[in-house]
Amino acid sequence: MRDTKENILAAALRLFAKNGYEAVSVSEIAGELGITKGALYKHYASKRDIFDHIVARMEQMDAQRAQSYELPEGTRDEMEEAYRGASIKQLIAFSCAQFRYWTEEDFPAAFRRLLTLEQYRSEEMGRLYQQYLVSGPLGYVTDLLSAWDMPDPQEKAIELYAPMFFFYSLYDEAGSRVTAALEEHIHRLCAKWERADAR
Amino acid sequence: MRDTKENILAAALRLFAKNGYEAVSVSEIAGELGITKGALYKHYASKRDIFDHIVARMEQMDAQRAQSYELPEGTRDEMEEAYRGASIKQLIAFSCAQFRYWTEEDFPAAFRRLLTLEQYRSEEMGRLYQQYLVSGPLGYVTDLLSAWDMPDPQEKAIELYAPMFFFYSLYDEAGSRVTAALEEHIHRLCAKWERADAR
DNA sequence: TTGACAAGTGAACGAACGTTTACTAAAATA
């Protein structure tokens, strides 16, 4: 089959996301596909090579997703004008979409758990974890609110993003049952800001 | 030395918290103390036995800490009366202390990272992770606010606890620099509730 | 002083690890 290479990537990610990179053996990955571990080396040079391809794939998916949203990219300094044009409604939609992305989409959801498990092992993984799931999103929301001249942008960014981050962990235990509560929280908060803004 | 057993526990926890249980070898643990891995088996029956003692130790530390606080223990149903007696000031103090506990105290801080890395590997670890760091604390705060007859207790509990949870991850990258911001958040929020309550 | 015990060493165990190799059969290409 031509998609064996793709199946290896998916199976490896699924296992890495559950047990962590070191705890998964090459035989185990191959076993998931019903092939021997020797065959696996026809597609990837090493176990680490599989991992690297997973990270690269995530980077590619993320870049693709970034440009499909109307919210501006880049840091505040570069994009100040664009930031001002974005609306609170867009922020709501973006936040909800981001949550569903990291919980419901197979690849991103597994990659999030993988990063969670690898974050302390190397500087690089810690950086990726922060960038995708912690200080990255927080900084983005902060910059956005700041460009809108909202008072206390960092405070508000925490109010918005910390529950999203917290709900990732709730989701991991309780499943999609919790998604509605999180989206309600986002809507309530943004509505409050809009009221304060109009005043 | 009599405290070799204790040193093994500490070294193993430190390594487990960085790399995860499977990625740490018995030789590595022994190497940290300058002894051979054979000697390690004079103190613990197996690698898993070390891990189990770490979990038991955490349970013991947690039970000890629970009774040293004035806030009531147990679930709401059992302790409704006690809940009503607790004050918002106590909630602030308890929350700040809890954050410092899971970030600054050596053993709990390392155990928190260990749980983070092991949470998906077994049901038991997932349960402990939730109990110590996710739904456990959230439920506790919810019950407390609910016993005070505050409106929307779950909403408020998320407002209070989600940032604490989020700041654990910020702390892991940025260190104690972020503690002040978190404590400010707690104070601000509780002050807001007190104002609304007095009205 | 003697003997039991506690705490270490270092070599060995079988199993599992990631990786390589020789070989095969089917598919693609010339």
Add this chain to the structure above:
DNA sequence: TATTTTAGTAAACGTTCGTTCACTTGTCAA
């Protein structure tokens, strides 16, 4: 049709894993 490539197997490689064992040393109680 003949040949090369692709994708697989099965066995073996050297290494490391967790664990055990025979042995040494120092401490302390009888």
